[in-house]
Amino acid sequence: MWRWMQTLLVNGALLLGAALTLFPLLWMLSVSLMPAMDSTQIPPPLLPDSPTLEHYKVLFERLKLGRYVLNSVGVALAVTALSLLLNSMAGYAFAKLRFPGREWIFQALVASMVLPAQIAMLPLFLMLKQFGLVNSYGGLIVPGMASIFGIFLIRQYALSIPNSLLDAARVDGAGEFRIYWSVVLPLLKPILVTLAIFTFLGCWNDFMWPLILLADQDLYTLPVALANLMGEHAQDTEMMMAGSVLTIAPVLLMFLLLQKYYIDGLMLGGVKE
């Protein structure tokens, strides 16, 4: 009897929590499908009476949202691909190759994870201005091409690669780059997928840096474009909801498809001291 009550209590609380958590997302979707001005009623309607895609059409046809989608996709893909390569090389070397200073350099990198990114932003902006990278995709991509967190994650995972495997490849006459490419990378695949999701999501969702760096509207990424739209179209609630749906739909989809890798990576990062 007591157990039955407890089961009900635990699952009821979970159901309530999930409902509260999902409500803003579901409501955003619902309102984005309502005809203009429908959302300004009392009581607020939960579902659209006559669903319409007109706001999505306006966003793409009149407000050129397609352009911002492409910008976001392009920048996030470039950062993800390049940082995967560079971080995996460095992470593998910190785990498995011997070189002087390996330990203290790694310790210094880990310790500097407490440095907030904002302290670097003002000088970084000035530096990139010197390089002619302000207001360009390059300014978004280049500083993101390597990350301390990425190196850390790969290194933790690469530690478990058996040395005997690498030595065997060396005895067979494989060069170090060949070993990295054909032996190590395939073994690192799960953590590479994890890091890819982290990097892509982080880049897609990033707001402050593109906001600082980009002046030209044509270069805006989705979050910056959305914040800008908010300034001009705050009253068009349904359209703003449609813009929000488009901004989060790709990352939500990606997470739902690959969540096993994401959550495993999170646990790996969180539990290991």
Added chain:
Amino acid sequence: MPYSSPQQDNLAQRRVAFWFVAPALALIVLFFFLPVLVGLLLSVTDFDIYALADAQQSRYVGLENYRRLLEAPLFWTALKNTLYFVAVGGPLSLAVSLIAALLVNHPLACCKPLFRSALFLPVVTTLVAMAVVWRYLYHPRYGFLNYALSWFGVSPIDWLGDPDWAMPAIMLLAIWKNFGFNMIIFVAGLQNIPSRLYEAAALDGAGEWQQFRHITLPLLAPTFLFVTVVTLIGYFQLFGEPYVMTQGGPSNATLSVVLLMFQEGFKWWNMGFAAAVAVVLFVLILAGTWLQLRLRRT
């Protein structure tokens, strides 16, 4: 090659290792460590919009920026708001994360993966998009929150327009958006506790609460420390929520330290002054982290 001595091998590997590490390290040094150092230098200059055109225009001013900072009421407002957000929003967020983790990990819970994913979803959403949505939820007339509160007889609150309510409203959004992240880390920590400890305690007649108090909490302490530090660092960097929802208003009630840095640096181009704000942020985060580690050790 098979006949090379160990010494030659070591030398070859060192040379190769350099090429593996160099590209990533060079980027990190150039685009992170160097800017951090330059940031410290910048904070002791009067770098402004004229210096932006010609860096020769800026001069060394010593601690002048810091002195002005301490005399600026706006800085104290931003600092107070940020500390309020960290001190109230942070612990609340941790509490929600822990409760959610205990529920998701409870032996009697059904469909665990489903609930875990549902509760985690806000973490992967784009902050700006969700700030747009929540701004609407908070609408004084048409917002759903006031409508839902009216069922309980609560009269409408102007969430983002009332200086007393704006920061709590931003906290609520931040907690909603972030709790899933810590929840997952707590779940990992909970799963690392050997189940035989609970079995032994149950045999000794320990109730659910005693098990939580004497097994779960102490064994979760390392996880708790990690999560607290990460949350603290993240919450000190409050920016997107007030930027999109309130622009720091009403009457600067949601102006955060990072928002102040952004405005001074990239709106008014007072980069020397803004750099001093950034340094203060860094010192705050460092002090907070140190305090956490210190408290936990005793």
